[in-house]
Amino acid sequence: MVKSSKRPGQKTEKDPPIFSQEYLLQNQADLISSLCLVIMSGLLFKATRALSAKFCMVQHNTTNLTDPDEKAMYAVGRADICMSLFYSLLFIAIHAVENEYFWEKIGRRLHLSKTRMSEFMDQGSTMPFHIAIVAGAVYVFVQEDMVYNLSSIWEHTPSDSMPMLIKFYWILIIAFVIHQYPEMYFMRVKNEDMPDKIIGYTAYLIPILGAYLTGLVYPATIILVIHCTTEVLKALSDVIGCSGNEEMAQPLYRIWSVAFILARNAIAAISVVTFFKLRGKTPDEISQLRFVACTVVLLILLGLQLYLGWKFVQTVLSWRHQAKEVALAQKKADNFWQQRKEANKEAKKARAEKRAAKAAEEKAD
Numbered sequence: 001m002v003k004s005s006k007r008p009g010q011k012t013e014k015d016p017p018i019f020s021q022e023y024l025l026q027n028q029a030d031l032i033s034s035l036c037l038v039i040m041s042g043l044l045f046k047a048t049r050a051l052s053a054k055f056c057m058v059q060h061n062t063t064n065l066t067d068p069d070e071k072a073m074y075a076v077g078r079a080d081i082c083m084s085l086f087y088s089l090l091f092i093a094i095h096a097v098e099n100e101y102f103w104e105k106i107g108r109r110l111h112l113s114k115t116r117m118s119e120f121m122d123q124g125s126t127m128p129f130h131i132a133i134v135a136g137a138v139y140v141f142v143q144e145d146m147v148y149n150l151s152s153i154w155e156h157t158p159s160d161s162m163p164m165l166i167k168f169y170w171i172l173i174i175a176f177v178i179h180q181y182p183e184m185y186f187m188r189v190k191n192e193d194m195p196d197k198i199i200g201y202t203a204y205l206i207p208i209l210g211a212y213l214t215g216l217v218y219p220a221t222i223i224l225v226i227h228c229t230t231e232v233l234k235a236l237s238d239v240i241g242c243s244g245n246e247e248m249a250q251p252l253y254r255i256w257s258v259a260f261i262l263a264r265n266a267i268a269a270i271s272v273v274t275f276f277k278l279r280g281k282t283p284d285e286i287s288q289l290r291f292v293a294c295t296v297v298l299l300i301l302l303g304l305q306l307y308l309g310w311k312f313v314q315t316v317l318s319w320r321h322q323a324k325e326v327a328l329a330q331k332k333a334d335n336f337w338q339q340r341k342e343a344n345k346e347a348k349k350a351r352a353e354k355r356a357a358k359a360a361e362e363k364a365d
Helices: 021-026 028-044 046-056 079-110 114-143 164-186 194-214 217-242 246-279 288-364
Strands: 073-075 161-163
Touching (some): 021 028, 079 164, 164 194
């Protein structure tokens, strides 16, 4: 038996140097999850418990502790920044595990090209998060008894404080959007594709932060459900299309197109209704400064719907242009093969006539 000449602990060609770029990319889940465990382990010790709690637990409780029957309510505060950063790290680790053990394996089995593999993983890896956003919103509304009383949403808008579930849900939403920025590095996004992705992520982050800071969390939660439902349909269509099942993906794209248009109109309608509900409140219920801030957020939200609608029209026009090009190329190919078939028939006929003439000459001789 031939023994390996590699000494114990010696690096192979596949092992990148520690703390190199390739090392960070390959071990991102382990490194980030270890950092999160260190932060969470601080809850076990009295000296670090208060500091770790700022990263892991909901802060800024406004409840009167002397009244045991009062419902726990939480306000917006500076500690929310720590929570958002901590849970964004958790999302990066979850995203990495999901890609490595699920989407990458499926992509390899499907033998996708590099371009299709990138789109397959990009759309597929975000689909579970959007499903979780919708499911989380439904769970929060059920727990807060708002499912059968949606009109109460505007009674609590704008809110100076919110229940723990609502605040924790929105911290997770903000953390999810934040984690997408470093995720571009870990997903090895091309430099030419980064500007469009950064603009898209920022277009989501600004109204989400605006709604959270101004107290529009209740109507904004409904808007998130509507938007993320269409995102799930789009991601599912792209995943099926990238896997090679174009015939199955086409009906889903049509369903997504209709749902997208309806979602944009529904979100715009909710924004307008929210504006008039706020306008009808008394100065004791909402200050002038907060009303202006809420109006700016709603205008940004309406502007985002116009932008998404414009991008949708561009996408549909590009699809039609591509379909026309494919049909024209198919028609040219059909004409080419038809002409070649006729040419072969003529050549075959000419050869047959030539053989018949030659046979007649030999018979005459």
